[in-house]
Amino acid sequence: MSHWLRRLTRRFRAFGHREILDRELADEVRLHIQLEAEDLMRTRGLAPEEARRQALIRFGGVDRFTEAHHDARGVRWLEELLQDFRYAVRGLLHSPGFSISAVSILALGIGASTAVFSAVNTVLLDPNYDHLVRIYQQNSPTNLWTLSTVDFRAIEAQQRSFSAVGALRSGEVALSAGGEPRRAQSGWATAGFFRALGVGPVLGRGIEPSDEIVGAPPVAVIGYRFAVQAFGDDTNAVGRSITIDGVVHVVIGVLPADINELAGRGAQIWPALQLRRPERRGPFGLLVIGRLAQNATVESAKQDLAGLSERIFPEWAASFQDRSARLTPYALRTAVLGASGQMLGLFSAAVALVLLIAVANVASLMLVRVTGRGREIALRTVLGATRGRLLRLLVTESLTLAAVGALAGIAVGSLALRALVAIGPHLPRLNEARLDGRAVAFAAGLALLAGLVMGAYPVMFLLRRDLAPRLREGERTVGAGRRTQLIRGGFVVAEFALSLPLLAGAGLLLNSFLRLSRVDPGFDFRPILTVRVSLPSTRYPGDSAISEY
Amino acid sequence: MDDRADLLQGTLDLLILKTLVLGPLHGWAISKRLRQLSDEVLDVGQGSLYPALYRLEDQGWIRAEWGTSPEGRRAKFYTLTAAGRKQFAAERSQWRLFSTAVEQVLKAT
Numbered sequence: 001m002s003h004w005l006r007r008l009t010r011r012f013r014a015f016g017h018r019e020i021l022d023r024e025l026a027d028e029v030r031l032h033i034q035l036e037a038e039d040l041m042r043t044r045g046l047a048p049e050e051a052r053r054q055a056l057i058r059f060g061g062v063d064r065f066t067e068a069h070h071d072a073r074g075v076r077w078l079e080e081l082l083q084d085f086r087y088a089v090r091g092l093l094h095s096p097g098f099s100i101s102a103v104s105i106l107a108l109g110i111g112a113s114t115a116v117f118s119a120v121n122t123v124l125l126d127p128n129y130d131h132l133v134r135i136y137q138q139n140s141p142t143n144l145w146t147l148s149t150v151d152f153r154a155i156e157a158q159q160r161s162f163s164a165v166g167a168l169r170s171g172e173v174a175l176s177a178g179g180e181p182r183r184a185q186s187g188w189a190t191a192g193f194f195r196a197l198g199v200g201p202v203l204g205r206g207i208e209p210s211d212e213i214v215g216a217p218p219v220a221v222i223g224y225r226f227a228v229q230a231f232g233d234d235t236n237a238v239g240r241s242i243t244i245d246g247v248v249h250v251v252i253g254v255l256p257a258d259i260n261e262l263a264g265r266g267a268q269i270w271p272a273l274q275l276r277r278p279e280r281r282g283p284f285g286l287l288v289i290g291r292l293a294q295n296a297t298v299e300s301a302k303q304d305l306a307g308l309s310e311r312i313f314p315e316w317a318a319s320f321q322d323r324s325a326r327l328t329p330y331a332l333r334t335a336v337l338g339a340s341g342q343m344l345g346l347f348s349a350a351v352a353l354v355l356l357i358a359v360a361n362v363a364s365l366m367l368v369r370v371t372g373r374g375r376e377i378a379l380r381t382v383l384g385a386t387r388g389r390l391l392r393l394l395v396t397e398s399l400t401l402a403a404v405g406a407l408a409g410i411a412v413g414s415l416a417l418r419a420l421v422a423i424g425p426h427l428p429r430l431n432e433a434r435l436d437g438r439a440v441a442f443a444a445g446l447a448l449l450a451g452l453v454m455g456a457y458p459v460m461f462l463l464r465r466d467l468a469p470r471l472r473e474g475e476r477t478v479g480a481g482r483r484t485q486l487i488r489g490g491f492v493v494a495e496f497a498l499s500l501p502l503l504a505g506a507g508l509l510l511n512s513f514l515r516l517s518r519v520d521p522g523f524d525f526r527p528i529l530t531v532r533v534s535l536p537s538t539r540y541p542g543d544s545a546i547s548e549y
Numbered sequence: 550m551d552d553r554a555d556l557l558q559g560t561l562d563l564l565i566l567k568t569l570v571l572g573p574l575h576g577w578a579i580s581k582r583l584r585q586l587s588d589e590v591l592d593v594g595q596g597s598l599y600p601a602l603y604r605l606e607d608q609g610w611i612r613a614e615w616g617t618s619p620e621g622r623r624a625k626f627y628t629l630t631a632a633g634r635k636q637f638a639a640e641r642s643q644w645r646l647f648s649t650a651v652e653q654v655l656k657a658t
Contacts, residue, residue, distance in 0.1 A: 028576055028599065028625050035577040035620070058592075 081396070088397035098369055099401065102362045106405025106450060109358025111412025114435065114443045116344075116351045118417055122433040124333075124341055132196065132332035133298055134263065135165075135288045135305065139325040147286045149278040151327060154312045155288065156192070161301035161329075162290035166193025169273060169286055170265045177230035177242045184226070186244060187267035190275075194221075196291040197262055201253030204238035211252075211272035220249040220271035224257040244271060263289050264336030280319035289332060301329045359450045362405075363457045366398060370458040387459075395455030402451030406443045410435065413443065561593065561601050563644055566629065566637040569611060575624035576602065602627060610636045 036055035040046050046054065092099040135155065136144040147155075152167045159165065168189045175184035191207045200206050201221055211219050220242065222230075227237040234254045241248050249271055260266055265287065292301060305327040313325065334341070370377070377390060414435050421433060568574060568582045579602075580593050605611045610633030618624040629637070 024625070025599065027623070031575070031618075031622060031624050032577040032580075034622075035581075039581065 080392075084393050084396040085400065087393065088400045091397060092400065095369070098365060102365055102401050103405045103408055105358045105361050106402060106447075107408035107412050109355040110406050110409030110443050110446050110450070111416055112351045113355045113446060114409060114413035114439050115416035115420055116348050117442045118413070118435055118439045119420055119433045120344060120348055121438060124337065124344060126333070128197070129331070129333035129336070131292045132263075133162075133290050133292060133301060133329035134332050134335040135290060135327055135329050136335075137284075137325050138328040139322055144328070146284045147288045147327070148282050148284045149275045149286070150281050150312070150316055152275070152286050152288055153278070154308060155290075155305070155327065158308050158311070159290070159301075159304060161293055161296040161304045162196070163293045164192050164196035165288060165290040166190045166196045167273060167275075167286040167288045168193050168263065168265060170267060173245045173269075175242065175244055175269065177240070181243070184269060185265075185267040187262065187265055187270050188273035189221075189262070189270050190273050193262070193273075193289065196289050198291075199255070199259060199262060202256045203234060204251070204253030206253055207270075207272045212274055214274045214276055216272075216274065218244075218247055218249040218271065218274075219252045220244065220269050221253040221255060222251055222269045223255050223260060223267065225260065226268040227251075227254045242269070244269065263287060263332060281316040282319065290329065298329055298331055305329060355446070355450075359453055362398075362401070362450070363454045366394075366454050367458040370394065391456065391459050394459050395452060398455030399448070399451035402447040402454065405450070406447035409447075410440060410443050413439070560644070561597060562605060563637070563640045564591070564593075565598075565601060565605060566610065566633060566640065569627060569629040569633070570637065573614075573616075573626040573628040575618055575626050577624075578618075579627070605633070608636075609633075 033052070033055045036058060037048070037051040040051040040054055041048060044051075135147060137147060137151070138144045147167070152165075155165055166189065168187050170185065170187045173184055173186040174181040175186070176182070189207060190212055191209045194200060194206050202224075204221075207219065207221060210216060222237060222242070224234055227234040230242065231237045231240060234257075237251050237254050240251050242251060243249070255270070262270070290301070292298070296304075309326045313320070313323070317323075337344075380390060381387075417433055417435060564583055565579060568579050568586075574582065576599060580598055583591050583593055602611070602613070606613055606627075610630060611627045612630050613625050613627050615623060616626045
């Protein structure tokens with residue numbers, strides 16, 4: 001083990017310190033020749049010049065010797081790789097037109113994919129949704145609605161599937177922190193709501209079950225952004241008072257800066273939800289979520305809740321007659337993302353197509369390029385280059401291209417991601433999507449794959465042919481023969497023919513994506529101006545007061 | 550050149566190890582000693598001596614250090630390690646087995 005480790009470090013030293021090693025070797029060789037010459041002078045009485053000549057002859061070719069020594073160091077493959085890389089860079093610089101177009105195509109493909117990957121990774125694969133469900137009432141496959149106090153209390157008391165359940169009621173309020181009241185989104189939540197989500201305040205305390213009792217002093221957890229807006233600094237927000245719809249609440253905690261929405265509902269403040277003892281089945285309006293217990297699944301929870309529905313609903317039949325309704329859990333991920341999540345999925349498919357087109361395009365360009373270099377490659381083969389060596393040469397070239405493409409792609413991806421966040425559909429956490437380490441690794445993986453495909457594809461074409469006639473043709477005519485030109489032209493045509501349907505497919509997908517996000521509401525909404533006013537129920541009790549306003 | 554024997558594959562390592570059993574030597578001295586000990590029959594091609602030395606060092610059988618030669622010159626000296634000594638003993642017995650066997654075959658009439 002240590003033996004191998006030592007040899008490996010020696011290999012790397014041999015590669016990294018090649019010049020030092022070569023110099024040491026040269027010293028050793030010089031000494032050898034010198035001593036040999038002196039020995040010859042002594043034993044055979046040769047003149048110094050002649051002795052040195054003889055010594056050199058005896059030694060053999062110094063260059064060949066150095067080569068052999070490099071072989072013994074076991075770094076030949078690494079040196080060859082470097083040689084291939086230099087050759088590839090030189091070749092690519094030699095034809096800037098090809099290189100620039102190939103790199104830009106790859107940069108677009110890899111960039112777009114990386115951007116969408118980051119978005120999907122952040123939004124669709126958000127681990128925060130794992131094990132969470134939202135509970136709806138459902139009486140037909142498409143008719144789902146919210147829960148009432150009765151339902152929530154029954155679930156709290158009787159469920160056996162969840163480690164935590166919580167309720168949220170959201171709405172618009174008039175909010176003031178000493179100054180002018182302004183409209184804000186409020187999410188009244190129970191203690192279990194935060195516990196189920198696994199979210200807690202960074203400062204102060206969270207909502208406790210005692211805060212939920214009707215008549216307990218009103219308290220609220222507030223979002224970081226509101227804390228900074230209202231109090232200038234999040235650190236001195238705890239203990240201050242805010243007025244929500246005319247009721248003074250004490251701030252007990254501040255949420256982390258990156259949390260602006262919970263379970264897909266955005267709000268600036270999160271007061272404790274105090275549920276009055278229900279007298280009838282309604283009103284509904286509660287968003288109820290649950291965290292699945294250790295051995296529970298969505299399916300088992302569904303049965304649990306169905307049984308619960310059958311026990312509870314008859315008790316309240318007087319105020320609610322629908323007998324087919326059941327409490328039904330859905331994965332919170334589906335509940336929150338819904339159609340927008342599907343759109344993002346659609347978008348990923350479109351972008352994957354774009355990447356495929358990019359790789360196909362560059363592979364075709366490579367093929368055209370390699371066909372143009374047929375004579376060079378034939379010559380190399382005749383001179384003894386093995387197929388593996390040729391493959392390595394071309395793959396190194398395409399990998400170099402792909403690597404540059406990936407670097408540019410990461411830059412493109414970062415721009416594309418910003419554009420996606422700006423114009424894309426509203427999705428929770430989408431604005432948090434960043435090009436992180438995973439995205440870079442993704443881009444690198446794509447580049448590697450693309451490089452291998454692009455390099456191997458032309459070689460497969462090339463190796464199938466007999467190379468000798470190509471060489472002869474090359475000898476007879478300077479540059480490419482007429483037939484070769486025809487073939488090359490054919491390839492270009494074929495390339496376009498292949499990529500057009502792909503491009504059309506991607507375009508159609510993008511188009512349907514845009515249409516989906518811009519469904520015609522059926523009337524012209526441009527001249528209509530809506531104004532919403534929130535009236536605090538404490539100052540405007542009853543419908544008559546509201547209509548007077 | 551024709552009166553000199555070509556070295557059998559693998560025997561060079563054994564010979565180099567043998568020259569180093571008596572003490573550290575530098576590259577030229579190794580080749581000189583091989584020539585002397587074999588009455589000028591074995592002349593190690595220098596193109597294979599130094600790569601072989603590097604290989605042996607790689608295996609951990611010899612150690613190289615820069616020092617000063619008896620002629621007062623800076624030279625790289627090769628020393629047999631403990632592992633090298635063991636390797637030498639193993640290779641020597643193997644060689645003896647092999648050469649006796651070959652000799653026996655050739656003697657048969």
